[in-house]
Amino acid sequence: MTTSYGTHELFDKEKDTRLTTIVRNRMEGLKSEMEEYGLEYQFVSEISDIQDEEDEEDGGEITVRKHMGVLDNSGAIDGILHEQEIVEKPTTDSILAWIEDQYCTSRGFEVGTFPPSLLCTIMNRQSGKRADLALGYVRDVIEIMHAFILKVLGVTCPDEQICDKLVSVLADELSKRYREAMEQAKLVLDVERMNITTLNDGFYESLEETQKRSHREKYEPTDDEAKAPMSNTESTVRYIHDILAAYYDVASKRFVDNICTQSHRLLSVHPTTQAAWTFLASVCCEPDGGSVDGDCGGECGAEPATCTAEDGDSGLGNWSKDYDVDLICMSGHSR
DSSP states (O other): OOOOGGGOTHHHHOGGGOHHHHHHHHHHHHHHHHHHHSOSBOOHHHHHHHHHHHHHOOOOEEESOSSTTOOSOOGGGTTTSOOOOEEEOOBOSOHHHHHHHHHHTTOOSOSSSOOHHHHHHHHHHHTTTHHHHHHHHHHHHHHHHHHHHHHHHHHHOOOHHHHHHHHHHHHHHHHHHHHHHHHHHHHHHHHHHHOOOOOOHHHHHHHHHHHHHHHHHHHSOOSSOOOOOOOHHHHHHHHHHHHHHHHHHHHHHHHHHHHHHHHHHHTSOOHHHHHHHHHIIIIIBOTTSOOBOSOOTTGGGOOGGGGOOOTTOOSSOSGGGGSOHHHHHHHHHHO
16 A cells, blocks of 8 residues: 555556555545535634635535546446435524524523533534535545456456456455445444544633633624623523534544545455455466466466455454544443
C-alpha cells in the first residue's frame, strides 16, 4: 500500500492503478462532503456564512458515488453496489424552531433539564445524511479496489483464459470481504445512532465556547437595543442546540475517521489474495519478471485450496482494534 509508483511503468501508463492515492483522495472527499452536506439543519453560528456563500454559488446537491461505473463487468460485486443517491445541502430554516418543536413534543415534568433520549433523537435526525455519504464512500472504495485488481491481473496475465481462472479463484473471497466491509460500515452507523457518548475533551471546550457566544448574543445589549431575557423554554432549546453543535463537531470527525479506517483495512492483503498473487508469480510468470506466458503447461489449474484462507478467517483482521475509545465505549453501552 505504498506509493512507490516509480517501480513499474504501469503506474505511469494507467493512472487508475494508483490505488492508494485514489482511495486517499476519496477519503478527503468524504471528509469535505460530511462537513458541507452532512447536516440536516445549519447551526445558528453557521447560518449567516452559509447564506453569503449561497448567494455566490448555484447548486445545492451532490451525488454520493464518485467512482460509479468504473467497472465494465462487476462480477464479484454484483448486488453490493447500489444505485446513485442524491444528498442536498443543509436547510437554513431555523434550527431553534425545529429543536423547540421536538422539545415541546417530548418534555415531561423535568425541571431545568430535558428528557435524555431527546438528544439522541435530534442527533439522529440532524446527522441522517451520513448513512448515504458513508455507504456511498465504501461502495466507491470497493469498486476502485475491484477495478484495480482486474486491471493488474489483465496486464500481468494477458492470456484471457488464465486470467479468468485467477479471477474465479479470488471471486468468492473478494465478494465476502466486500460484503463484510459494508456490514462493518453499517455497524459503525448503528453504534453512532444508538448512543450519545464521548470522552473527548474537545466536546466540553467547544460547548463552553458555544454557550459563552450564546450568552453574548442573547443577553449583552447592543448600541441599538437592550435584549430581553429568554423564557425557560427558550433557554432549554438554546442549551440543547449548544450541546448538539459541540457534540456533532466531535462525533462527525470520529465517524469519518472510523469509516475511513475500516475501508483502509479492506485494502490490506488477505491470505487468499496473497496466495493468488504468489501463485501467479511463481507458476505463471517468466523468470525475467515479464508478463504471463499463455503456455503454462496446465499448471494454472492448480487446486483452489492453495489460494484459500484458513477456516474461520473473516478476512477483516481485528477491525475492532481500529475503533477509538469513544466508539468502544458506545458499543459496550449499546449492549
